[in-house]
Amino acid sequence: MRTKLALAAVALAVLPWFLHDYGLQVAIQALVLGVFAMSFNLLFRNTGLLSFGHAACFGAAGYTTALLVSKLKWSFAATLPLALMAAALVALVIGFFSVRLTKIYFTMLTLAFAQMLWAVTHKWYGFTGGDNGITGLLPPGLLGNPRGLYFVSLVALAVVCAIIHLVRRSPAGYTLRAVRDNPARAEAIGISAFGYMVAAFVLSGTLSGLGGFLQVAWQHSAFPDLLYWTTSAEVIIAVILGGSAEFFGPAIGAAVLVVLEAVVRSHTQYWPLALGIVLLAMVLFFPGGVISLFQRRQRQEAPRAAA
Amino acid sequence: MPLLEVRRVSKSFEGFRALSGVSLAVEEGSLHALMGPNGAGKTTLFNVITGRYTLDTGRVVFAGQDISRTPTHRIIHYGIGVSFQRAIPFPSMTVLENVTLAVLALDRKTRDFVRPLLSYADAAKRAEEIISWVGLHDLERQVTAALPQGDLKRVDIAVALASKPRLLLLDEPLAGLSRAERAQMVSFIRELLRSLGTTLLFTEHDTEAALQLAERIMVLHRGSVLAEGTPDEIRNHPQVQEAFLGREA
Numbered sequence: 001m002r003t004k005l006a007l008a009a010v011a012l013a014v015l016p017w018f019l020h021d022y023g024l025q026v027a028i029q030a031l032v033l034g035v036f037a038m039s040f041n042l043l044f045r046n047t048g049l050l051s052f053g054h055a056a057c058f059g060a061a062g063y064t065t066a067l068l069v070s071k072l073k074w075s076f077a078a079t080l081p082l083a084l085m086a087a088a089l090v091a092l093v094i095g096f097f098s099v100r101l102t103k104i105y106f107t108m109l110t111l112a113f114a115q116m117l118w119a120v121t122h123k124w125y126g127f128t129g130g131d132n133g134i135t136g137l138l139p140p141g142l143l144g145n146p147r148g149l150y151f152v153s154l155v156a157l158a159v160v161c162a163i164i165h166l167v168r169r170s171p172a173g174y175t176l177r178a179v180r181d182n183p184a185r186a187e188a189i190g191i192s193a194f195g196y197m198v199a200a201f202v203l204s205g206t207l208s209g210l211g212g213f214l215q216v217a218w219q220h221s222a223f224p225d226l227l228y229w230t231t232s233a234e235v236i237i238a239v240i241l242g243g244s245a246e247f248f249g250p251a252i253g254a255a256v257l258v259v260l261e262a263v264v265r266s267h268t269q270y271w272p273l274a275l276g277i278v279l280l281a282m283v284l285f286f287p288g289g290v291i292s293l294f295q296r297r298q299r300q301e302a303p304r305a306a307a
Numbered sequence: 308m309p310l311l312e313v314r315r316v317s318k319s320f321e322g323f324r325a326l327s328g329v330s331l332a333v334e335e336g337s338l339h340a341l342m343g344p345n346g347a348g349k350t351t352l353f354n355v356i357t358g359r360y361t362l363d364t365g366r367v368v369f370a371g372q373d374i375s376r377t378p379t380h381r382i383i384h385y386g387i388g389v390s391f392q393r394a395i396p397f398p399s400m401t402v403l404e405n406v407t408l409a410v411l412a413l414d415r416k417t418r419d420f421v422r423p424l425l426s427y428a429d430a431a432k433r434a435e436e437i438i439s440w441v442g443l444h445d446l447e448r449q450v451t452a453a454l455p456q457g458d459l460k461r462v463d464i465a466v467a468l469a470s471k472p473r474l475l476l477l478d479e480p481l482a483g484l485s486r487a488e489r490a491q492m493v494s495f496i497r498e499l500l501r502s503l504g505t506t507l508l509f510t511e512h513d514t515e516a517a518l519q520l521a522e523r524i525m526v527l528h529r530g531s532v533l534a535e536g537t538p539d540e541i542r543n544h545p546q547v548q549e550a551f552l553g554r555e556a
Contacts, residue, residue: 169423169424170419170421170423170424171408171417171418171422171424172417172419173420173424174397174408174417175412177397177400180399181397182397184359184379185396185463187359187379187380188357188379188380188388189383189408189409189413189466189467189470190381190383190384190412190415191380192378192380196417
């Protein structure tokens with residue numbers, strides 16, 4: 001595993017030198033969605049809660065950066081702490097009210113919160129620019145240079161993965177899994193689920209905010225789409241494609257989704273149709289995600305190698 | 308003074324009276340059974356004691372403290388451990404992780420988001436001791452989802468023992484076990500009482516098993532107490548004979 005990880009890290013580190021401009025843009029987009037998908041899966045995988053409102057955290061961070069840069073002339077990098085705090089605050093409010101519910105009720109409540117935030121952003125022309133968004137945000141230095149932004153995004157993805165790895169092995173991570181596996185048993189050993197669920201939601205939302213910050217740096221603008229339900233759907237699709245059960249599944253799913261979209265759109269305008277077909281095939285034949293394809297192949301090759 | 312006292316507890320669900328003025332006293336160091344057919348109110352009474360259900364009227368007193376309406380996650384800190392009827396503790400974790408988590412939960416150390424679970428050496432050591440005591444040492448690295456029902460019950464009891472309970476509640480400990488597993492579980496429960504001195508209160512719908520195992524028995528029928536006494540008294544109780552033992556009074 002460590003060898004594979006080292007090889008993947010080296011490959012990702014040298015990738016920009018093998019990509020032309022458009023390829024590099026696609027790679028950055030894949031990394032940003034990877035950050036978002038890994039963060040989303042921290043909640044989904046560990047608690048079993050399917051949030052349809054993570055776009056609110058993603059967008060809140062993105063808009064915080066955009067507003068501070070455009071209105072107060074802050075430097076891009078300086079906005080990061082406040083962007084993350086905004087994402088955390090939004091996650092705290094949504095999480096506090098939503099984690100009391102489960103299943104479809106939880107999902108619908110998170111969606112409702114995110115759509116409310118989207119509606120405010122969409123209509124508040126005087127502050128957010130409404131549907132005209134906030135444009136002309138040109139980050140200086142590393143963030144303004146595609147290769148620099150690629151490496152910043154790569155480091156962000158590595159940091160998010162490291163945090164998730166730590167959480168997964170920690171007592172709090174096991175506690176979340178205990179609540180997911182058997183809530184009644186968890187309570188009987190002295191665990192009050194509510195606080196842990198809110199904490200997981202806030203951590204997941206804050207890390208999603210890192211994705212929102214990078215998204216604004218990449219597209220040099222912020223539009224209400226950042227908070228729209230389609231953004232939440234996109235991250236769920238990435239997780240389904242990659243496989244939520246595997247640690248790196250969401251990041252791989254994000255890369256597959258972004259690259260597939262770029263390839264399909266270069267040939268046809270029917271990207272949503274192609275996406276629908278791919279999703280159907282994945283859910284019906286490979287519910288474990290793209291990563292399960294490789295594992296299945298490895299399992300088939302192992303006996304042959306042994307023979 | 309009894310360790311656990313249930314005083315005139317009633318509980319209804321949408322008009323259906325599941326418990327009606329039930330009183331129970333469990334002495335420290337005893338092996339006490341709640342007996343009765345399905346629907347008699349045994350599990351409801353368990354859930355009232357453990358705070359999963361809020362009682363309508365009455366009181367639950369443990370070691371002199373009123374624990375009525377105490378939430379389930381706080382009950383454990385009073386010294387009450389629970390093992391469930393459908394014993395599937397945390398299936399995605401190994402046996403050792405299950406028990407270590409329970410040890411840390413008792414010590415309120417589960418809020419740590421950074422240090423690995425098994426790096427808490429004292430907790431892991433105590434978990435290993437409990438796992439060895441319940442006879443699952445060879446399986447401590449096994450994921451619990453893959454274990455047979457008999458071993459799962461032991462894991463669940465090990466998880467409950469991690470809280471160092473003065474009173475251990477076992478909900479249908481013999482349910483779903485094969486004949487051989489039942490015999491093992493009966494000796495295991497007796498050993499629990501003998502070696503650890505833990506007071507035990509268990510539910511059982513199998514009349515013969517309850518009569519063999521318990522020192523005192525309370526028989527519930529349709530949410531009310533039908534009889535209470537030693538196994539011999541219960542065996543000879545006319546209404547119990549008529550209702551459960553298939554004999555004419």
